Amino acid sequence: MGNGAAMLNVVIAAVIVATGAALIWPPIRKATLWRAAITPLASIIGSGFLVLGPILDITYGAFAPVVMAALCAVAWGLGSAIRFNIAAMDWDAAGRGRLETLGAWALAFAYVVSVAYYLNLFGSFALRLTPFDTDFNARLVTTGMFALILAIGWGKGFAALERAEMISVGVKLAIIAGLLVGLGWTFAERAGAGELVAKTPDMGGWAGVTMAFGLLVTVQGFETSRYLGAEYGAEVRIRSMKLAQAISSVIYVVYIAMFAYLFAPSAIELDETAIIELMGRVAAILPFLLTAAALSAQFSAAVADTSGSGGLLAELTGGRVSPRTGYAILVGCGLALTWGLGVFEIISWASRAFAVYYAIQATLAAQAARGGKSVLFWGLAALAAAIAILGTPVE
Numbered sequence: 001m002g003n004g005a006a007m008l009n010v011v012i013a014a015v016i017v018a019t020g021a022a023l024i025w026p027p028i029r030k031a032t033l034w035r036a037a038i039t040p041l042a043s044i045i046g047s048g049f050l051v052l053g054p055i056l057d058i059t060y061g062a063f064a065p066v067v068m069a070a071l072c073a074v075a076w077g078l079g080s081a082i083r084f085n086i087a088a089m090d091w092d093a094a095g096r097g098r099l100e101t102l103g104a105w106a107l108a109f110a111y112v113v114s115v116a117y118y119l120n121l122f123g124s125f126a127l128r129l130t131p132f133d134t135d136f137n138a139r140l141v142t143t144g145m146f147a148l149i150l151a152i153g154w155g156k157g158f159a160a161l162e163r164a165e166m167i168s169v170g171v172k173l174a175i176i177a178g179l180l181v182g183l184g185w186t187f188a189e190r191a192g193a194g195e196l197v198a199k200t201p202d203m204g205g206w207a208g209v210t211m212a213f214g215l216l217v218t219v220q221g222f223e224t225s226r227y228l229g230a231e232y233g234a235e236v237r238i239r240s241m242k243l244a245q246a247i248s249s250v251i252y253v254v255y256i257a258m259f260a261y262l263f264a265p266s267a268i269e270l271d272e273t274a275i276i277e278l279m280g281r282v283a284a285i286l287p288f289l290l291t292a293a294a295l296s297a298q299f300s301a302a303v304a305d306t307s308g309s310g311g312l313l314a315e316l317t318g319g320r321v322s323p324r325t326g327y328a329i330l331v332g333c334g335l336a337l338t339w340g341l342g343v344f345e346i347i348s349w350a351s352r353a354f355a356v357y358y359a360i361q362a363t364l365a366a367q368a369a370r371g372g373k374s375v376l377f378w379g380l381a382a383l384a385a386a387i388a389i390l391g392t393p394v395e
Helices: 004-021 032-044 047-088 097-126 135-154 157-160 167-191 204-215 222-227 232-263 274-282 284-316 323-342 343-368 371-390
Strands: none
Touching: 004 167, 032 167, 032 222, 032 232, 032 274, 032 284, 047 157, 047 204, 047 232, 047 274, 047 284, 047 343, 047 371, 097 135, 097 284, 097 343, 135 167, 135 284, 135 323, 167 274, 167 284, 204 284, 222 274, 222 284, 222 343, 232 343, 274 371, 284 323
């Protein structure tokens, strides 16, 4: 390892430690706004960060940053509809209307698909740096994680695990900060040497649009602010969603803007763990750190969505389906998805499921709003419906 490479590893490690220390500094850690933003932020920059770079680079080439910015803009628009609903409506279960109930069912289904998405990524990343890295073995690991999730749910252990969410998010953000510094260092070196790459997209036109539709789930997660009413008031939830979306959008766009010009698409083998090998070209320390962050992030996200799905099913059925039974249903469906579909297909189905939920939320906002806002929300509802119908998986 040359002196420059060794120095970069040291710098990345120092940035990770400094960022982690900043995030556990009491004035930040105890701030109400930050605590409220942790939940949506954990979801938005979880799995998407791991898969988006290679997907966008191969598919859209030099235009990958534009597509990333467009995804973030769509997510912000859909978030504005949910923020309007938080501010304008009473969300207690007794007052829930039919459309809102339909939205809750859509969200429950979306949770089922998203848990399959998280745990399939967990299985893939768990074996990526081992001699056992095959699709079959990854599915076996995913199956074991589903069994563990079910056992924890039946043993009433979710609450203890969910308390670790802030630690998990802090670790993930610190590692992402180190990764961005590593990318920035390498980007500056290659720019100075005239070695940046820019490729015309392999896919454009309508096919490119529908594939982007299938990636909506990678920027999903902001809607979780909507369900924190027992802990935070409407104003805090609205501000925390904006903060989470702003932070994640900046991270995503900066990340893709560097990634797309550092790695030639022809040199990337597209799979769900491609980022591990690619980041190894930037700095030797990054693959191990990213693997640790991936495993922590996927497991904590799966726990949160499993818990949310079980509770939501119990609420929607008036207790006829208990949370425990809901966990079992989720695990059964998740195993069917795991063994029946590939990870990229699951991503597309998760995007469709969340798009249905967003379409319903935007419709609710459009019905309650007036004037230009109503028109905007109707447009967002139509866009979300189109994403649900037309989104296609990455090939």
